[in-house]
Amino acid sequence: MSSALATPIRPTSSHADQEYKLLSPSVLDFVRELDLKFGAERVNLLSKRKARQMEFDNGKLPDFLESTAWIRASEWRVAPPPAELLDRRVEITGPPERKMVINALNCGAKVFMADFEDSSSPTWENCIAGQQSLYEANCRQISFTSPEGKQYRLNDQPVVLFVRPRGLHMDEVHCKDCHGAVSASLFDFGVYFANNYEVLRQRGSAPYFYIPKLESHEEARLWNNIFNFAEDKVGLKRGTIRATALIETITAAFEMDEILYELREHSVGLNCGRWDYIFSFIKKFSARPDFILPQRGDVTMDQPFLASYVRLLIDTCHRRGAHAMGGMAAQIPIKNDPEVNREAIDRVRKDKLREVMAGHDGTWVAHPGLVSTAMDVFNEYMPGPNQIDRPATKHEPVTAADLLTIPNGHITDLGFRRNVDISLMYLESWLRGQGCVPIYNLMEDAATAEISRAQLWQWNHYGVHTDDGRLVDTERIRAAIQSFLADKKKELGDGGFAKAKFSRAAEILLMLSTGSFREFLTTELYGDLH
Template identity: 35%
Template sequence: MDKVDLSHPPPGLESEFHTLLTPDAIQFLVELTCAFNEDVDKILWHRISRKVQLDLTNNYPDFALENSRIRNDLSWKVSPVPRRLEKRHVDIGDTAPCKTERFHKALLSSAQGVQVDFDDGNCPTFFNQIKGIFNIYQVVYDKVPGIPPISKAPVLMLRPRAWNMVEHNMLVNGREIPGPLFDYGLLMFHTGRRLYESESGPFFYLSKVESLLEARLWNKIFVWTEEKLQLPIGSIKATVLIESVLAAFEMEEILYELKEHSAGLNCGIWDYAASFVNKFGHRLEFLLPDRSKYVNMEKLFLKSYMDLLVQTCHRRGALATGGMAALLLPENKESEEYQSIMEAVTRLKLFEIKAGVDGFMVYDIDLVAPMQELFQAQTKGPNQLHVIPDVSISRSDLLAMPAGGVTLYGLKYNIAVGIQFIEAWLKGEGHFFYCGKVEDSATAEISRSQVWQWIRHQVKLEDDNRTVTRSLVHDLTNEVVLQLEEAVGASEREKRRLHAAAEIFLEIVQKRDFPEFITTYLNLEHMFLCGNH
């Protein structure tokens, strides 16, 4: 008999907890976990095995010969997406549903979709998970005054945690359950049928998928759920985020595995760039230069990745979505700063539109309308499925590191982002604002990855020829902490938290071996997250 150990409700969320974690919902979670626990273990072991093989052989990833029949068979296509996914020019990204006010504002906007985020932009305290899932439940059942019915509101693109995360507050047979199964299971149990009957879902984003095996597992989970909840097979649709360089070589296979459940693929810049350090960071040939100066979507390795993603999706009838504009608009629309930011976002998003994407995300809700106008001015019809880039992308195109060095500004910026992200997590928050942008776990990943790699390879600064050493990073960390304290006028409590975050950041970037994900490290090595808030 399966044994369940469930934490007490987070303080202040007793009603929400008992609404969601009913005996039937708990039983559903238990059955879901027991059905796929072994598969989850296997894909995580497979990730480790692939990394070890790459390290032992010093080889490079490539398009797998054994999957060539899938890639060469031009006859297969993914199932057409439902009507409400056909046109999604602009979604609002990084919307942590526990942040009730922003979640509701996003639903009142003219955006086609809202990325309801339990991953990159969310800190998965038990309080935040319960609050977020309950807020979705309320919206789906039209229980929030002033919010349009779910059939009229922007579609909810639900993003559960990725496979690297566990849920500390629920044990099944003595083991913590996988974080994504907790999020996905509760969302499907409570809202799956309602979303389906409203022609509004259930639609998901799948983060940090690294291989066709992981796509196959998600497909099995979807089929199991549809049978369990008596939904037609293919009701669930999912967009896979290609955030790993290894997944870039298996895009067709990932679409193939999710054929009837696919809503397409997504490309984003920072998690993908960080994956190069994750997989090959100890190799000098994969030294990634200063991201603030030398890394953008126009560089060969990133442009090749985006072109291949659009080509792959559109050949197979799948939608291709771009990344998120993280820049924030100032309040004064007449200011030079406002015009400058609008021009920068327009240039970046125009580049993606011309590459053939069918949509992208913005964080700032005020960017939704101008970016929709931009899309409509450049394209005809609901999407760009007819645009198939005439490119031939090779392995070397995907693995070509951009030229460039490291600046003092870039090093300090990365340190500041890494520290502030950790500090945000200590507060139970998954994103923060810095230098006119929203920063989340994706930018924290690339920031701490680069600092680790620059220390590892003893890189010289362009500014003054100093070497990036542990000592230099220590000194700059102290400098950054002082600047952050002055900028916010920190209280004693906030200062202590900032110093704790700086210590954890230094711990991470000095590790002999690269910690795979900063969120995993924080969630497992620093157990502050098992608290309620």
């Protein structure tokens, strides 16, 4: 291995062969170059995030930038999408786990987004195994045999693959250069790009990405520069790499035009990352008692601040010739209760109908069993490959006040307890290396769990009362945690409970619910994985 980049620190014996193939000296040198060239700017941008957060803590609210008004006012369009990305009406997302990769690529959607971020617990084993699975998928050689002996292989027409690397805020501690741990974003991007660009080029395709957690157009510019560097390094035509930026922070919502402009050679649209967006709304205004949100179940897409966000994203994308992608409905098929399953499917159908009628060009599902539901809705109401060039809807421009309207709703005892339960079950699963978990008939990932734990902190910090008049404070949270743990001990038995990680999850949740607000649960927990 290259002496310039020491990795891994602790290779896993079960994946030693994969590490050797994926992390060749040339791949590691490429990751090193990325980190040396872009690492300092990444650190600078993270510092700007902190400075901006201090402004919000001191009472400032976000607004559209005066310095970039010329971008919003001028006429320009992003590069046209390649042919295989014209129609993205249904995309499935999930972790890059081998069985999931095969099922997702076979499911009949238009795109599979392999997610190293919110739906993947970033153990070293998961990161390496995920990269190996994607490489084999691109080579059309991936297979899997279940413990029961069931065989899984790709069909003749797998869907288009996108990859979501981890966000700029995360490090990869198993991969270090002279400055310390490299950026997890650059590691995920660099390893995937270096191992896959040639096989994709030979097949007439290209590396496609989703960019997570953007907070400004300056961060989009960094990613655009990374793409340019990678293309130039291996002799790809400028604009070969394509990326969809997730608008999942409140600050990015005020810079949609600017983000598309920075990425215009590489852009294939923006996506409504609704769950992270709600979390961002809580996080960015955590110092303000006038920004308390109701329980998670009441923060629906018909709330004015979310409806305005959707309208602005669609209008912005279509004006610029870009795809406006819808978000994730968290429901999943429920096999053991037909009536509850029908209700869940109906909620998904209504959500997708809302999206297509609003003007979205595609949507997300989390389970192969929901692809046909979403596809039927978009097939009926979107006969063309997308809605980019449909006549614009006439309405008043979206204002800053529209994006910052506080939603109405309740805070019930059930909503409080659900937040405790979801937080504990998700944290425990994440600590065991599973980042995508079905809980209460919904698919929970880091973004949805962030909402639950952030609401507990917010309600505790500001002394909110639930609808029954009881105060949410640290003691109530602690009592709810202890009640949950007692129930789990009965359910699992002493031996099963000892093997699980609920005790550690309880410690973490109490920490996240008290004291100062922690920015990301994933960074708080990352040290537990290695």
